[in-house]
Amino acid sequence: MKIQFQVNGTPRELDTPPMKRVLDVLREDLRLTGTKEGCGEGECGACSIIVDGEVINSCLVPVCQVNGSRILTVEGLARDGRLDPLQQAFLECGGAQCGICTPGMLIAARALLDVNAHPSRDEIKEAIAGNLCRCTGYVKIIDAIEQAAKTRLR
Amino acid sequence: MPLTATAHSPATLADAYAILAERGSAIKVIAGGTDLMVLMNAHLLNAKEFLDIWRVDELRGITDEGDCVRIGALTTYTQLIRSPLVQQFAPSLVQASRTIGAIQIQNRGTIGGNIVNASPAGDSLPVLAAYDAKVEIGSQRGERHISFNEFYTGYRKTVLEPDELVVAVRIPKLKAGERDFFWKVGTRRAQAISKTVMAAKAKMAGGIVESISIAAGSVAPTVIRARRTESVLAGKMLTRDLIEQARHSILLEVSPITDLRSTEHYRRTVTGNVLVKFLRQLNLSQGNNQ
Numbered sequence: 001m002k003i004q005f006q007v008n009g010t011p012r013e014l015d016t017p018p019m020k021r022v023l024d025v026l027r028e029d030l031r032l033t034g035t036k037e038g039c040g041e042g043e044c045g046a047c048s049i050i051v052d053g054e055v056i057n058s059c060l061v062p063v064c065q066v067n068g069s070r071i072l073t074v075e076g077l078a079r080d081g082r083l084d085p086l087q088q089a090f091l092e093c094g095g096a097q098c099g100i101c102t103p104g105m106l107i108a109a110r111a112l113l114d115v116n117a118h119p120s121r122d123e124i125k126e127a128i129a130g131n132l133c134r135c136t137g138y139v140k141i142i143d144a145i146e147q148a149a150k151t152r153l154r
Numbered sequence: 155m156p157l158t159a160t161a162h163s164p165a166t167l168a169d170a171y172a173i174l175a176e177r178g179s180a181i182k183v184i185a186g187g188t189d190l191m192v193l194m195n196a197h198l199l200n201a202k203e204f205l206d207i208w209r210v211d212e213l214r215g216i217t218d219e220g221d222c223v224r225i226g227a228l229t230t231y232t233q234l235i236r237s238p239l240v241q242q243f244a245p246s247l248v249q250a251s252r253t254i255g256a257i258q259i260q261n262r263g264t265i266g267g268n269i270v271n272a273s274p275a276g277d278s279l280p281v282l283a284a285y286d287a288k289v290e291i292g293s294q295r296g297e298r299h300i301s302f303n304e305f306y307t308g309y310r311k312t313v314l315e316p317d318e319l320v321v322a323v324r325i326p327k328l329k330a331g332e333r334d335f336f337w338k339v340g341t342r343r344a345q346a347i348s349k350t351v352m353a354a355k356a357k358m359a360g361g362i363v364e365s366i367s368i369a370a371g372s373v374a375p376t377v378i379r380a381r382r383t384e385s386v387l388a389g390k391m392l393t394r395d396l397i398e399q400a401r402h403s404i405l406l407e408v409s410p411i412t413d414l415r416s417t418e419h420y421r422r423t424v425t426g427n428v429l430v431k432f433l434r435q436l437n438l439s440q441g442n443n444q
Contacts, residue, residue: 001161017156017157017158017159018159018160018161018163018204018206019156019157019159019160019161019194019204020156020157021156021191021195040192040195040196041192041195041196042188042191042192042255042258042259043345045256045258048258054232054261054262055257055258055261056258056261056262057188057258057259057262059191059195060187060188060191060192060259060262061187061191061262062156062161062184062187062191062204062206064161064163064206065163065184065187065206065208067163108257108258111257126256126257126344127257129256129257129343129344129345130255130256130257130258130259130344130345131256
C-alpha cells in the first residue's frame with residue numbers, strides 16, 4: 001500500500017503493508033529509532049508519538065490509519081541543532097536515567113504543553129500517566145516538565 | 155501475519171457496508187485499534203483481511219437529539235470527555251472515559267470499539283447499561299436499533315451479523331432530579347483494567363427510591379444489569395436496613411471469576427461495597443444521615 005505522510009515536517013512516501021505498525025514503519029523503514037518499543041500492548045507509552053496533534057501509542061496503530069497525517073516523533077523536537085526546552089530541562093533536572101522511557105515522556109509532555117502552557121503538577125502527572133519509568137520515581141521528570149513550561153514562556 | 159494482511163480503508167459508510175456485504179465473514183473491522191492491535195501484537199489474531207473504518211467520518215460526532223444524546227461509534231474517549239453535551243446529560247460516561255487507559259488510549263479508543271469488543275471489563279459499558287442506551291446498527295440491508303441491554307448474547311458474543319457495523323449509540327439524557335454514579339476499582343487510577351466497575355442512576359423523592367438502575371462490569375460473562383437488586387430498592391424508603399439488603403442482594407446477583415486481576419471473593423465483596431457507596435450518596439442527597 002502506498003502511504004504518504006509528513007514526519008517531523010518532511011513529506012514521506014513509501015510502499016508498506018497496510019497493517020504494519022506505525023512504530024515499525026518509523027524504526028525500520030524510516031530509520032527513526034528514537035521511538036522505542038516497550039510492552040507492545042499500550043501500557044508503557046515508550047512508543048508515544050503525536051499524530052495530527054494527539055499523542056498516541058504507535059504500537060497500536062496500523063500504518064494505513066496515518067495515511068495523510070502529520071507525525072511528530074522525538075527526532076522532531078530539536079530544531080536547527082538546538083534542543084527543545086523539554087529536552088534541555090530533562091537534562092538539567094536529571095529527568096532521564098536509563099533512557100528507554102525518555103522519548104515517550106518527552107512526546108507526552110510536548111502534547112501536554114501544546115494545549116496547556118501552565119500545567120499544574122497534577123495535570124503533568126495525568127499527562128504522563130500512560131508512560132512508565134522504572135528508574136526515576138517520576139519526581140525529576142515532573143520537575144523537568146514544570147521547568148520546561150516556565151522556560152517556554154520566557 | 156500483520157505483514158501479509160490486507161486492509162480496506164473506505165471513506166464512506168456506503169463503501170464500508172459494500173465491503174462487509176461481500177466479505178463480511180472473512181473480515182475483521184478495526185476502529186481505534188486499542189484492543190485489536192494488542193491481540194495482533196501478541197499473535198492472537200488470525201485475521202488476514204481488515205476493514206479499517208477510521209476514515210469514515212459519518213461515524214463521528216455527538217449530537218443533541220431531544221430526549222437523548224447520539225454518539226457516533228468512532229467517537230473517542232477524549233471527545234467524550236470534552237463534550238459539553240455528554241458532561242451535562244451523561245456525566246458518568248465522562249467519568250468512565252477518564253478511567254480508560256491513559257491519554258494515548260483515550261485519544262484513540264472509541265465507544266463503538268468498546269461496545270463491539272464485548273469485553274465484560276469494558277469500562278464505558280456499565281454506563282450504557284444503566285442508562286438503557288440504544289445501539290444503532292447498520293448494513294447494506296438497512297438500519298436497526300436495539301436496546302444495549304440486549305446487545306450481548308454471551309461472553310464476547312453480540313447480536314451483530316457479519317455484514318453489520320455499530321453506527322452510533324443513543325443515550326437517554328439524565329433528567330432533572332436524577333443522579334448518576336460511576337465507580338471503577340482497579341490496581342491504579344490510569345491504565346488498569348477493572349477488577350469491578352459499576353454505573354448506576356436513580357431518582358429519589360422524599361427519601362424514597364423512585365427509580366433506580368444498577369449495572370456492573372468485570373463480575374459476569376457480560377456487563378450486567380442488577381435487576382433483582384433494583385427491585386429490592388425500587389419504591390422503598392432508603393433506610394440503613396434497605397441498603398444492607400441491597401448489598402446482600404448484589405453479592406448474590408453477580409457471578410465473578412478469579413483471574414489474574416482479582417479473586418471472585420474480592421470482586422463480590424467490593425461490588426457490594428461500591429453499591430453501598432452510591433446508596434449512601436443518595437441518602438445524603440436527601441439530607442438523610444442514616
